[in-house]
Amino acid sequence: MFLLIKFTLLYAVVLMLVALGGMFSERSGVINIALEGIMAIGGLAGVFVLALGGNLPAAVLVPVSILASAVAGIVYSLLLGFSAITLKADQTIGGTALNMLATAVAIVMVKAFNNASEAGNGAASAKLVYSNEAFIYKIGPFTINIFLIIGIVILIVSYLFLFKTKWGLRLRSCGEHPQAADSVGINVYQWRYIGVMISGALGGIGGFAYIVPSVTTWNFEVGVAGAGFLALAVMIFGQWKPFNIAGAAVFFAVFRSLANIADSTVLSNLGLSKNIYSMMPFIASMIILAFTSKNSRAPKAEGIPYDKGQR
């Protein structure tokens, strides 16, 4: 049972962070299908900091590595912003390209790094080894990682920002009716960039949070193994609202954790394999989407590039 809670919290925080990121982007009017790639890049940057600065004290290493993952995510998300906002290109295509680019970039960089550090013995692997002790605290029987705390703070801040401040209102208005927003002097392009950049930061941290707390070696050939896509489903399931997203993330995480512990616990008596549990969150979200999509609360202008000249 402890194991189930542990894995659930682990996954739920990741999914929630990334889904919140997606929410900011879509609320501002840009579909962010590139979350998967942003996670991979963010994770890559964070892990690089860990691998290079392993000797630094934890108090320095933890914030620096998290900051690095956020910054990398922001920089990478700017590529999406540039194509989707400035050049008004198709947002899904740009996002898909960035997903593919992220994995390729991660593999090439890690392999080049390993190749150089092992004095060029050829055929380097795409794996990085690091220590994650600094990120994990033991409280009684629980092991809590720092991302849980960060996640809760970001959840509350996101809610307050989006629904209790004028900036949140401005950001949302760009996703609902950009023409109206523009007519009252809101810079739609600027706010869409802000939305995409927030999603880049949260996606980057989310990618780092996905990789670091659970293992100490990561093979970048798998990217983040579909977690970014799952986060998109969490966002839709959560209807673009912060607390609903948190709930949806927990729901998905429970199934994901069941898959992880299926073989080693009493659940193995049920005779269901890992694959079946892995399928469950996807099937469940499909069923829920089928029933809820009719009254979906998606931002109205998402996916449509804003053209100032068009009324």
Added chain:
Amino acid sequence: MSEKTKDVLLSIVASLLCIVIGLLVGLIILYCINAENALDGFTRIIKGGFYLKPKGIGSEIAQSAPLIMTGLSVAFAFRTGLFNIGAAGQYTVGVFGALYFALILHMPWYVCLLAAMVCGAIWGAVPGIFKAYFNVNEVITSIMFNWIGLYLVNELMYSTVKGMYDQKTTRTYKISSVSPGSLIPDCGMNAVFKTSSTTIAIFIAIALAVLMYVILNKTTFGYELKACGFNKDAAKYAGINDRRNIVLSMMISGALAGVGAGLYYLSGGAEWNPQVATALPAIGFNGIPVALLAMSNPLGVVFAAVFVAHISVGGAYLPTKYFQPEIADLIVAVIIYLCAFVALFKGVVAGVLGRKKAGKGDAK
């Protein structure tokens, strides 16, 4: 020159521009990693399969066939206004169909290929149904069904269906040893290219590309499908059954991806590893760049697929001591990113051409 041919030419120029810029980015990356050998690496990528004749050419042909199919799958959906990001899942389910009919039922290759097609079609139809009847965005459904399909196929091949998984190789059994009659005939091509999986699959793929071109551009059925893509409400108003057409579009799209899986696996190109639970087949996703590069033109898909296969075969010949074969993937990814704003390129090219013409007019 008519407006239409002018537009086609512009599209080709814009696509070539994307390719050139993508390759330049690749060259820069090669320089950053190892300046001494950058030019050597770059020529290897450019030469592609021709670097190692005749084997390289053979494997390029073998890889092109499934890429043409997944590219067609995505392109067909694009033309009917849908984004089929689920080609990877449909491909995966197609792999199961092909291998089940080959390894378990020992059917001849064309029956196996049909099975792959039907499996792909079913997996493609599901997002179509969700889109048409529940108004769920097909991108999300396709992504979900990619993973559901992957886990399902892994489960079926690994434990549910006995006799497909080989403990020794941790992959499915080789078709050539279990059921040689299920292999697509090679008509002597393997001997010519000194490979093991160069078959007539490429000709089947090209024939299907032509067929899709005819269906989309020369038939009423194709026109109806496209009409739904352009404007669903207008099509409905004109008496076209929009729901049925959305499902049909996705079914055909899925069927094409399924055939791609059949063509690759029934050629003996690879065996499925059901224990890698995290990786959807890259060929499925690479259909997206192929379709984008081809501007969703079925005939263009053939050339785009050969190009992508060319680059990735070339990437495999990079000396691993200095470079990573994934640099080829990186180049392809940069090219698609550029393809996303190909319309802008078209405008720039048209603008440059227009200015030249205007200049000439002044001179006279």
